[in-house]
Amino acid sequence: MRPDLCLRDAGRRYGLRGPWVLRGVDLTVAPGRLVRIEGANGSGKSTLLRLLAGIDALSEGRVTGRPRTAYVPERFPPALPFTAAGYLTHLGTVHGLPRATAARAAGEWLERLGAAAYAETPMARLSKGSSQKVAVAQALLGEPELLVLDEAWTGLDTAARAELERAVAERTAAGGSVVFVDHDPRRLAGLPDATYAVRDAGVVRQEPSRAPDASGPHVLVEVQGPPDGRLPEDVRRTVTSAEETGPGRYRLRVPAPHSDVLLRTLLTARPPWHVVSVTPRTAAPGRHG
Amino acid sequence: MTALMRYHAALLLRSQRWLPPFLLYAAFLAISIQAGQPVLDSLGYTAAALLPVAAWLARVCVTGEPDAARGCVAAAAGPGRAHVACLLVALAGATALGTLAILVVTLLSDPVASDHSTRVPLAAACGAGLLAALACALLGTAVGALTSRPLLRSPGRAVLALLLAALLSLVATGSPAQAAVQGLVTGSQRGTVPLPLLPLAAAALVMAAALALAGALASRRSP
Numbered sequence: 001m002r003p004d005l006c007l008r009d010a011g012r013r014y015g016l017r018g019p020w021v022l023r024g025v026d027l028t029v030a031p032g033r034l035v036r037i038e039g040a041n042g043s044g045k046s047t048l049l050r051l052l053a054g055i056d057a058l059s060e061g062r063v064t065g066r067p068r069t070a071y072v073p074e075r076f077p078p079a080l081p082f083t084a085a086g087y088l089t090h091l092g093t094v095h096g097l098p099r100a101t102a103a104r105a106a107g108e109w110l111e112r113l114g115a116a117a118y119a120e121t122p123m124a125r126l127s128k129g130s131s132q133k134v135a136v137a138q139a140l141l142g143e144p145e146l147l148v149l150d151e152a153w154t155g156l157d158t159a160a161r162a163e164l165e166r167a168v169a170e171r172t173a174a175g176g177s178v179v180f181v182d183h184d185p186r187r188l189a190g191l192p193d194a195t196y197a198v199r200d201a202g203v204v205r206q207e208p209s210r211a212p213d214a215s216g217p218h219v220l221v222e223v224q225g226p227p228d229g230r231l232p233e234d235v236r237r238t239v240t241s242a243e244e245t246g247p248g249r250y251r252l253r254v255p256a257p258h259s260d261v262l263l264r265t266l267l268t269a270r271p272p273w274h275v276v277s278v279t280p281r282t283a284a285p286g287r288h289g
Numbered sequence: 290m291t292a293l294m295r296y297h298a299a300l301l302l303r304s305q306r307w308l309p310p311f312l313l314y315a316a317f318l319a320i321s322i323q324a325g326q327p328v329l330d331s332l333g334y335t336a337a338a339l340l341p342v343a344a345w346l347a348r349v350c351v352t353g354e355p356d357a358a359r360g361c362v363a364a365a366a367g368p369g370r371a372h373v374a375c376l377l378v379a380l381a382g383a384t385a386l387g388t389l390a391i392l393v394v395t396l397l398s399d400p401v402a403s404d405h406s407t408r409v410p411l412a413a414a415c416g417a418g419l420l421a422a423l424a425c426a427l428l429g430t431a432v433g434a435l436t437s438r439p440l441l442r443s444p445g446r447a448v449l450a451l452l453l454a455a456l457l458s459l460v461a462t463g464s465p466a467q468a469a470v471q472g473l474v475t476g477s478q479r480g481t482v483p484l485p486l487l488p489l490a491a492a493a494l495v496m497a498a499a500l501a502l503a504g505a506l507a508s509r510r511s512p
Contacts, residue, residue, distance in 0.1 A: 053364040057508035071364035077355035081303035090299060093292035095365050138361055148364065 002145060003065035005029040005052065005177065010061035012047055021047045025061070025203045027196065029146065034172050034191055035179045038206070039198035045181045046074065046150055048198055052179055053148040067145035067177070070095065072152040076135035078123045084110060084134050085119040088141060095142025102141065109137035112167075113160045129155045136160070140167050147171050149180035153187060165257035173238070173261040189216040190240075191255055219259040221252045222276040223266055229273070234265045249276075256280065293366055293374035294381075297350060301378060304353050310345040311386060314338060318390060328398035328409055329477035332418030335394045336387070337470045339422050340429040341455040343383035347433025348451060350379040369504035372439070376500055380430040387422035391415065407480035417476070420485045421469035427492040428458050428466045431499035439503065439510040465491035 011023040021044045029035055029052070039045045050056040051063070053071040080087055085106050092102025110116045115133040118126060123134065132155040139147060147168070153161050165188060168178050180188070195206040218240070225231075227247040236242065238261060241253040254262045259278070266273040301307055317338045322331045354362075354375070362371045395415040402409055432454045434440075441447040458464045469488035476483040 050360070053360075055360050055363040055368055055508065057368075059509075069364045071361055073357035073360050076357050079355050080358055081300065081305075086299075090292070090296040091361065091365065094296055094362055096292075135357075135361070142365065144365075 002031055002067055004031070005065045005067060005146060006063065007051065007058075008062045008064070010051060010058045010063065012044075012051055012056060012059050020059075020201050022051070022198070022203070023060075023201050025051075027052075027203055029177045029179060031067075031145070031177055032172050032175045033177050033193045034168065034188065035177070036188070036192040036195040037179060037181045037198060038195060039181075043198045044201060045198050048203065049148050049150050049179065049181060052146070068096070068142070069146045069148065070139035070142055070144035071148045072135050072139045072150060074150045074154065076131050078126050078128075078131040080123045083120050083122055084115065084126065084130075087123060087134065088137055091138040092141050095144070097142060105141040106137065109141050110134075112163055113137055114157070114163070115160075129157060129160075132156055133160055136164055136167075140171075143174070143176070144171075145176050147176060147178045149178065149182075151181055151183060153182055153184070162257070166260055169255075169258040169261045173234070173258075173265075186216060188257065191216075191257070217256040218281045219254050219256050220277075220279040220281055221254060221259065221262060221266075222249070222278075223252060224249050224274040224276055226271065232265060232269050235262060235269075238262045238265065290370065290374055293362070293371055294378055296362070297354075297375045297378040298381070300353055301350055301382065306349045306353055307346060307382060310342045310349065313345075314342045314386065314390070318394070322394055322397070324397040325399050327401050327403050327405065327477050328395060328411065328414045329417070329473045329482070330403060331394050331398045332391060332414065332421065333470050333473035333477070335390050336418060336421040336425045336473065337459055337466070339383065339387045339390070340425040340432070340459055340466050341452075342386065343379070343426045343429025344433035344436070344451050344455045346383050346386075347376060347379040347430045348437045348447070350375050350382075351434070351437045363508070368508040372507035373500050373504045376430060376434050376503065379433065380426060380496070383426040383430055384423060387426050388419060391418040391422050394418070402480035403477045404480070409477075409480060409482060413482040417473060417482050417484060420489050421473055424469040424485060424489045424492040425466045427489075427496040428464070429455065431492075431496045432458055434499045434503045439506040442510070465489070465495065 007025050007027045010025040011020055013020045037045050037048060051058060053069050054066055088106030089103045092105055093099055110119050113133040113136060115130050118130050123131060136152055153164060171178050197204050197206055225248040229248040231242055231250060238258050239252045239254045243251045245251050321334050400409050400411040436451040436454055437447050441450055458466050461467060465488040469485040472483035472485045
């Protein structure tokens with residue numbers, strides 16, 4: 001198990017005598033955790049993300065347990081002399097993949113994000129949304145231990161946004177940490193394990209807002225296991241509620257981004273569970289059953 | 290490191306921003322070097338002119354990557370390593386260019402000393418020219434590394450500092466590049482082929498120090 005990523009009494013300022021953008025920051029990101037960073041424009045959110053991603057060094061304080069990291073910037077420039085697939089293959093090898101694996105992963109991620117048609121397009125000719133998809137793909141194809149998303153959803157179309165939410169769920173389910181900033185308060189609502197607010201150059205932990213019934217879209221999954229079957233531990237952690245409706249039969253309520261992860265866990269369990277039905281619910285929570 | 294260098298090399302080659310320094314070098318050599326001149330003199334010119342070209346190439350490499358793209362690579366590989374890889378690509382480019390130029394100039398020149406009568410062994414002269422060119426490429430890349438991001442970020446000041454530092458490296462006594470070039474010129478006057486190992490070692494040390502400094506500052510003075 002890799003250690004937690006810890007910032008201790010961390011500070012950052014630009015220049016030797018510049019004002020402190022951040023100071024006295026204590027923050028821990030454990031494996032498998034989803035962390036949301038909030039704050040007003042210009043409060044230092046992006047600076048905090050750059051410190052966590054290891055792009056900028058601390059001006060004071062300590063950082064320990066740096067994992068393999070990938071970063072999605074807020075605005076991604078198309079001014080790179082590569083095709084989308086060519087750039088992603090290069091970045092895949094920088095992330096440590098062998099060249100053939102990187103090329104395959106590049107194709108897969110472009111397809112998942114709905115940009116497969118642009119694989120051979122020069123990046124200078126990509127639209128803003130398509131180049132943001134390339135930015136997202138470069139971060140995901142290395143399966144990083146820490147994924148840092150600086151408003152990565154901005155500019156993506158609806159399908160790609162949902163795909164990125166599912167990708168975040170996959171990363172955390174696989175033991176990776178994800179730290180994100182997004183201006184939309186409903187983004188991954190109810191899912192973060194911790195929320196921090198950046199305010200007055202400091203970072204404050206917000207009260208846990210994880211309601212048992214999160215407000216985002218949900219999926220109801222009915223499953224049948226062995227008559228005396230107990231739900232696997234991974235399933236219990238993913239679902240917001242589990243109701244036993246018969247011997248070995250459960251009705252599970254899961255946030256929409258996590259539904260694929262849940263089904264994969266159930267179907268690959270030993271012995272595998274039988275999925276009876278899957279029903280998406282966009283209605284207000286708490287009124288099912 | 291290999292992946293980083295491949296990425297930066299592809300970035301440099303495809304951006305075509307290497308073309309202006311290469312063309313400048315070719316133009317300078319075409320004007321100042323004629324076939325049939327004493328070999329060591331011509332090699333001295335060839336090596337000396339490589340220094341500002343190497344510095345320019347280093348600047349091209351360091352400034353060629355957009356900030357956001359640099360952030361992605363820095364997160365994956367570490368900002369220091371990414372910056373060092375970028376500078377090593379610049380050094381490789383300058384070295385390749387210098388090697389090619391030295392070989393061509395050796396073939397075009399006469400194997401004689403400045404007096405046009407004393408014979409100079411061509412193979413040894415070529416070797417000395419290659420070593421001197423490598424010293425100039427190393428020092429030029431160091432100059433480029435120390436006069437661009439992350440040390441100097443304002444383009445105006447950076448370009449001025451680059452020109453000044455390149456000029457000083459070529460003329461100031463005690464500079465490894467000056468010593469290497471001077472060795473070739475003196476050798477031509479005396480009819481002996483020098484072996485500029487000491488200037489080469491000194492230039493390598495300067496380059497290593499510049500790499501270490503620029504790499505260490507890459508994460509501290511950004512964006």
